[in-house]
Amino acid sequence: MFDLEKAPLMRASLIRLESDIYMFFLSLHHIICDGWSLEVIISEVIKIYNALTLEKESELPVLNIQYKDYAVWLNDILPQEKYKLSEQYWKQQFMGELPVLNIPSFKIRPLHQTHNGNNITHQFSKDFLEKLKGFSVKQDVTLFMTLMTGINSLLHVYTGQNDIIIGIPIAGREHPDLENQIGLYLNTLAIRTVFEKNISFLKLLKKQKEILLGAYEHQNYPFDELVSKLNLKRDSSRSALFDVLVVLQNQSQLNNLGNEELVNLEVSNYKVPRKSSQFDISFTFVETTVLELNIEYNTDIYDASLIERMFFHFEKILIESITNPESTVQNIQYLKDEEKRKLLVDFNATQVIYPREKTIVDLFEEQVAENPDNIALLFQEKVFTYADLNKKVNQLAFYLRENYAIQSNDFVGIKLERSEKMIIAILGVLKSGAAYIPIDVNYPEQRIDYIEKNSNSKLVIDASELERFLQNSENYSKNNLQKIHTPNDLAYVIYTSGSTGNPKGVMIENSSLTNYLIWAKDYYLTNDLTNTNFGLFTSLSFDLTVTSLFLPLISGGCLQIAEPTSNLIEIFQNYLESDISCIKLTPAHISALEGLGLRSDKIELAIVGGEELRKEHIEILKSINPAIRIINEYGPTETTVGCTIYEVTSTEEPILIGRPIANTSIYIVDEFNNIQTEGITGEICIGGSGLARGYLNREDLTSEKFVSNPFQEGKKNVQNR
Numbered sequence: 001m002f003d004l005e006k007a008p009l010m011r012a013s014l015i016r017l018e019s020d021i022y023m024f025f026l027s028l029h030h031i032i033c034d035g036w037s038l039e040v041i042i043s044e045v046i047k048i049y050n051a052l053t054l055e056k057e058s059e060l061p062v063l064n065i066q067y068k069d070y071a072v073w074l075n076d077i078l079p080q081e082k083y084k085l086s087e088q089y090w091k092q093q094f095m096g097e098l099p100v101l102n103i104p105s106f107k108i109r110p111l112h113q114t115h116n117g118n119n120i121t122h123q124f125s126k127d128f129l130e131k132l133k134g135f136s137v138k139q140d141v142t143l144f145m146t147l148m149t150g151i152n153s154l155l156h157v158y159t160g161q162n163d164i165i166i167g168i169p170i171a172g173r174e175h176p177d178l179e180n181q182i183g184l185y186l187n188t189l190a191i192r193t194v195f196e197k198n199i200s201f202l203k204l205l206k207k208q209k210e211i212l213l214g215a216y217e218h219q220n221y222p223f224d225e226l227v228s229k230l231n232l233k234r235d236s237s238r239s240a241l242f243d244v245l246v247v248l249q250n251q252s253q254l255n256n257l258g259n260e261e262l263v264n265l266e267v268s269n270y271k272v273p274r275k276s277s278q279f280d281i282s283f284t285f286v287e288t289t290v291l292e293l294n295i296e297y298n299t300d301i302y303d304a305s306l307i308e309r310m311f312f313h314f315e316k317i318l319i320e321s322i323t324n325p326e327s328t329v330q331n332i333q334y335l336k337d338e339e340k341r342k343l344l345v346d347f348n349a350t351q352v353i354y355p356r357e358k359t360i361v362d363l364f365e366e367q368v369a370e371n372p373d374n375i376a377l378l379f380q381e382k383v384f385t386y387a388d389l390n391k392k393v394n395q396l397a398f399y400l401r402e403n404y405a406i407q408s409n410d411f412v413g414i415k416l417e418r419s420e421k422m423i424i425a426i427l428g429v430l431k432s433g434a435a436y437i438p439i440d441v442n443y444p445e446q447r448i449d450y451i452e453k454n455s456n457s458k459l460v461i462d463a464s465e466l467e468r469f470l471q472n473s474e475n476y477s478k479n480n481l482q483k484i485h486t487p488n489d490l491a492y493v494i495y496t497s498g499s500t501g502n503p504k505g506v507m508i509e510n511s512s513l514t515n516y517l518i519w520a521k522d523y524y525l526t527n528d529l530t531n532t533n534f535g536l537f538t539s540l541s542f543d544l545t546v547t548s549l550f551l552p553l554i555s556g557g558c559l560q561i562a563e564p565t566s567n568l569i570e571i572f573q574n575y576l577e578s579d580i581s582c583i584k585l586t587p588a589h590i591s592a593l594e595g596l597g598l599r600s601d602k603i604e605l606a607i608v609g610g611e612e613l614r615k616e617h618i619e620i621l622k623s624i625n626p627a628i629r630i631i632n633e634y635g636p637t638e639t640t641v642g643c644t645i646y647e648v649t650s651t652e653e654p655i656l657i658g659r660p661i662a663n664t665s666i667y668i669v670d671e672f673n674n675i676q677t678e679g680i681t682g683e684i685c686i687g688g689s690g691l692a693r694g695y696l697n698r699e700d701l702t703s704e705k706f707v708s709n710p711f712q713e714g715k716k717n718v719q720n721r
Contacts, residue, residue, distance in 0.1 A: 002029045023270055034186040035249065036171055041182060043260070050263045067183040074220075086218035090226050093192055094241075098232070099163040101155065101243055103281070104681040105302050106654060112236045117277025119296040120304065122311040128319070129291040135322040139202070141209050143287065144248045149208045150318045151246050151283055152193050153201065153329050154310065157317070158680050160670055162195040167242040167279070170219045188223040189215045190241045198328045201321035243280035250287050281307075306679045312336055313677070330672045343675050344711050348665040350688070354518045356487050359510040361431050363517065363554040365390070365480060371556040379420040379561040386556075389424070391478035396428030398476040399469050404458050406432040408485040411493060413452060413460035414540070415439040418564040422540065425461045426549070431481055434458070435490035437505070438540035450502055451495050454697060487511035493696055494543050496637050505696030508543075512640040515689040517550055519662040523645070524582070524631070525555050529604055532557030533580045537571045543637045544610050548584045557582075568592050576600035576624070586610040590617040593624070601625050609633040609642060618651045632658065638705070638718045639664070640690035664688035665709075667717065673710050685709075685717040692718070 002009050009029040016022050026041070033041075044060055051058035136146045148166070155164055172178075172185035191211055195204070227240045234240065261267075274296070282296040293314070295307050316334045321327070335343075355362075367374075372387035384392070400406045412429045414436050416422040429436040437455050439448055452460060459465065491510045495503035525532045532555040534548040552559045560580060562571045569592065575583065576598050582605040590608070594616075606621050606628055613632045621628055634657035635642035644666060646658025660666045668682040669675055676682040687709050694702030709715035 004029070004031065031184055033182065034171075034184050035169075036173065036185070037182040040180055046260050046262055050260065053263045061180045063180065064177045065181075067181060070178065070181070070183070070185070083221065086221040087225075087229065089214065089218045090221055091229060094190070094226075094230055098230075098241070099161060099165060100235075100238070101159065101161065101164055101280075103155065103158055103244075103302075104679055105306070106679055107301055107303070108654075109237050110300050113238060114298065114300045115276045115278065116299050117275060117296055118299050118304065119274055119277075119294055120307050120311075121292060121294045124291045124293065124315060126290050128315065129287070129289075131322060132291070132318065135325075139205060139325075141205060144285075145209050145212055146205065146318070146322075147248060147285055148191070148212065148246055149201065149205045150314055150321070151244075152195075152208065153204065153317050153321065153332065154314050154334075155244065156195055156329060157313075157332065157334060157670065157674070160682070163192070164195075165190055165192045165242045167191070167245045168215075169245070169247055170216070172219065174219075187219060187221075189219060190223065190226070191215055195329065198330065200326050201329055201332070202325035204329055205325070239279055245279045245282040247282065247284040248287065249284060303679070309339075309677060330670070331674070333674070335675065335677055339677060340675065343677070344667070348660060348667075350660050350662055350664050352519075352662045354515055354662065354689075356511050356514065356689075358514055359430070359483075359485065359487065360491060360513055360517065360550060360554070361427075361483065361485075363514070363550075364427065367554060367556050374556050375558045376553060377420055377423055377559050377561070380563070382420050384420065389427070390480070392424050392473070393427040393431055394478050394480060395473045395476040396424060396469055397431035397481050399473070400428060400432040400434070400459075401481070402476070406434045406458065408433045408489040410434040411437050411455045411457040411490075413437045413439050413455065413457040415441055415448070415460050415462045416466065417441055417463075418536070418540075418561060420561060421466055423536075423549070423559065423561070425466065426540075427553075429461070430491065433484040433489070435492050435507075437493045437495070440539050440541040442539075443541070447503065451505075454502075455493060455505060485510060487514065490693065494541065494637055504698055504701060506543075506637045507693040507696055508640050509693055512690045512692065513546070513550075515663050516546075516640045516642065516661070517554055520547060520551055520642075521555055523661070524605060524607060525551065525557075530581045530602070531579065532582065533560060533578075534558075534582045534584065535560045535562060535571075535575050535578070535580050537562035537568075537575070538585070542610070543641050544584060544586065546641045547607060547609075547633075548582075551582070569596065572596070572598065576603060578602070581605060583607070584609070587613050587617045590620050594620050598624055601627065603628060605629050605631070607631050607633050609635070613648070613655050615651050615655070618648055618655070622651065632656070634658070635690075636686075636718070638692045639686045639688075640692065643686050643688070643690055660686075660688070661690075664690055665712070665715075665717075667711060675711070687712065687715050687717040691716060 009032050011027045013025040014022055015025060047060060048058045132146055133143055136143050148168070151166065152164055156162070168189050168191055170187050170189050172187045173181070178185060193208060193211060232240060277296050277298045280298050280301055284294045284296065286292040286294070293311065295310060297307050313334045317332050320332050320334070368386045368390040373385050375383055376386040376389045377384040400412065406412070410433070412432070412434045414422065414425045414429065416425060426436050437451065437457060439451055439460065487510045489510055490507050491513045493505045493507050495505045497503055532552055534552045534557065536545065536548050536559055538545045538548070540549070549559065551557070560578060562574070568589070572593060579602060581602060583603055584607045587608060588611060603625050604627070608617070608630065618630060621630055630648045632646045632648055632655055633642040634644045642661060643664050644658045644660050646656045648655055665687040667675060667685040668680070669685055670682050691706070694706055706716050706718050709717045
């Protein structure tokens with residue numbers, strides 16, 4: 001620490017480590033010294049030491065001016081026309097909305113900027129440096145211009161941002177008389193680069209050259225003055241204007257400083273660990289006979305694993321680019337082969353054998369055979385064993401076939417209040433061979449009309465239709481039906497909200513539903529659960545409910561249906577007082593529980609989906625039962641309920657969407673479908689057995705969203721932005 005009001009702002013020490021080994025320590029405040037000045041100091045110390053040792057006069061260069069002269073000159077140019085032109089230039093550079101660079105990270109950025117840091121150094125091969133220098137000469141640019149273009153390309157592929165601001169230091173010693181001066185002549189330039197669509201590396205390099213030359217022309221305009229003139233809205237978690245710095249050090253190659261060595265002494269660097277970081281990330285290149293890169297990074301924001309991968313990614317981008325300079329930056333393949341294999345193969349090693357030939361009807365009937373006397377369904381005072389429920393469902397299925405000539409892939413709407421009748425209707429439709437379409441009775445009439453007309457359902461089972469069946473139910477067989485549907489036929493269609501106003505019907509096949517249910521039964525319903533009972537309190541029009549609806553019925557458990565007229569608080573109070581062990585709910589449901597003081601050790605499993613799960617939700621669930629098992633399940637309707645899961649064990653850990661479930665593949669890609677490395681955000685593409693058939697009567701949208709899998713020939717992905 002230095003007191004800026006007390007001179008000198010430097011300290012020098014010679015520390016004896018052994019009888020003939022010493023450490024020379026020099027510490028200076030940055031306000032009186034920059035990197036160039038350090039080289040001047042070291043050079044002059046060597047000259048003076050050698051002169052004293054050899055009993056000669058030290059021949060130091062005569063200084064024509066002092067730092068105070070420079071300070072006077074700097075103040076004199078403020079009112080000059082050139083200074084005003086520079087101010088105008090920099091204001092022009094930063095017109096409009098200014099970008100904030102968001103390099104993805106697993107960590108949450110602190111609310112207030114910190115400077116805790118670390119650094120990693122990598123040395124590139126001599127051949128790599130020679131290729132870069134040769135390419136730079138050929139393109140009539142400096143090595144630094146090529147390196148800057150490479151860093152910008154790296155940040156672009158990491159972030160997907162087309163507008164990037166990077167800081168660079170400038171020596172500020174344009175006049176020859178300043179070359180041997182000691183002082184802070186350094187200025188910082190903010191370099192803004194805008195990527196055009198499908199820009200080639202060569203065009204980007206030429207653009208970078210133009211931007212840098214313009215910045216050099218106006219390099220004397222103080223950075224602090226620019227920040228003040230721009231009236232930036234300051235973010236306490238970030239530096240002003242930019243968070244990434246790029247430096248190329250070549251002070252040791254300065255001609256006038258000489259390369260004199262100490263007489264009769266062997267000297268080596270004493271590495272002092274640096275555990276701070278001025279910016280989010282600083283790229284410092286050092287050019288000698290090879291090219292060295294030191295990356296200093298803020299450890300409160302970034303992990304070492306990402307920084308370590310940056311070295312190879314940067315090198316790969318430049319090698320690819322100088323080999324094919326006309327190739328577009330967006331299509332540069334920067335990943336290692338082993339990285340690709342990990343992302344494409346290892347992360348997606350989810351293949352398991354499951355009874356694809358079976359449908360939900362088969363899975364339910366197996367439980368009827370194994371547990372006929374178990375309670376399957378409970379609503380108010382009405383209790384149905386598996387045998388009872390199966391008989392009533394069979395009667396409805398026969399009724400539908402006989403009266404409506406049901407065939408596979410026919411649609412049957414279900415528009416009923418939440419009750420045991422709704423469950424009978426769903427299973428009856430499935431056993432008949434048709435696909436059910438849930439229609440919430442509480443939907444606006446306009447939405448209900450749209451779903452009924454758009455789906456062209458053969459019938460809609462509402463209260464009156466169900467009453468007609470019940471009056472004649474004894475006329476129909478209670479035996480299981482001969483199946484007319486296959487795994488590739490539809491099980492249900494759920495209409496989700498459409499961005500254009502009208503909902504879109506997502507078509508889910510039997511095999512997709514079976515894949516999810518078999519996986520969920522094995523993963524969720526472990527042997528240590530007291531029971532596999534679920535409560536049903538959410539709308540059937542959301543596929544979140546599929547878990548609660550079917551899992552108990554394929555595992556010998558009980559499905560307990562909540563009163564349709566009950567408010568959410570009453571439902572949860574009754575839920576926790578029952579003997580139900582499992583619950584499927586949304587974060588919004590969890591938030592409704594806050595402050596109610598509910599406690600129950602009977603709830604052992606909470607499956608959460610539909611919205612972002614946050615720390616406060618985990619705390620609420622843990623307050624109900626500290627031992628509760630919490631699973632974050634993610635998945636759009638187009639992938640059959642859920643496609644990734646993450647088990648949350650602590651309120652302190654980050655909450656992720658996790659890994660893919662059985663027979664599911666997940667890829668994170670950029671807007672050009674290039675696979676992204678670990679830790680880098682992008683668009684999620686989902687493939688596998690859970691993929692929907694598409695959108696009902698929306699071939700255009702199906703073609704847009706359900707695209708060919710670029711990583712698996714003959715397969716498809718659904719893209720979820």
